[in-house]
Amino acid sequence: MIDLSVPPVPYELPQSMEAGARLLLHVCCAPCSCAIIEGLLASGLAPTLFFYNPNIHPREEYERRKAEVVRFAAKLDVPFVDADYDTDAWLARVKGLEQEPERGRRCDACFAMRMERTALYAHENGFAWMATSLSISRHKDQAQVHKAGLAAAAHHPEVTFWDYNWRRCGGADRGAALAKEEAFYRQTYCGCVYSQRKV
């Protein structure tokens, strides 16, 4: 059992990351990101949440997931950035990959698009660090997510992708307990229309 009254263990920060560093955290949903946000604050960092998930289908589902992140961000007084729901661009990006399995090439393209947009925002708004909550989920291939993040940040020399393993030290379990405590809406599929069909 996770005791949520005990503060989370601070993360081991990269040597080049200064205390109080501004970090742009791409967030996919509240259940995945809640423990990470807590952990970043406990580590003395200043996260800004970046919601860019044009993969989520349908629009009602997108709004529902976003609303839960907005609610948690407001509770913790963490800045929240609402990026576009450019779902047509996402569909164009994965065209021809519709039949790919999860963790396959469609997911490569999906992660790449979301990480590229996050890296661009970090570049345009003075964030030296970026990360994503996508990799905490045990349903995701962490290496696949990190590869997309590292590639996206490589286009902007002043931006570094932090490929931290959020699952360390019970991170995923704390997230599950926190999601239950906060009564977050929990989705039953990854997000896109192709993953929805598998339910």
Ligand code: SF4
């Ligand atoms: S299964 Fe998930 S990660 Fe893969 S393309 Fe669909 S929404 Fe993106």
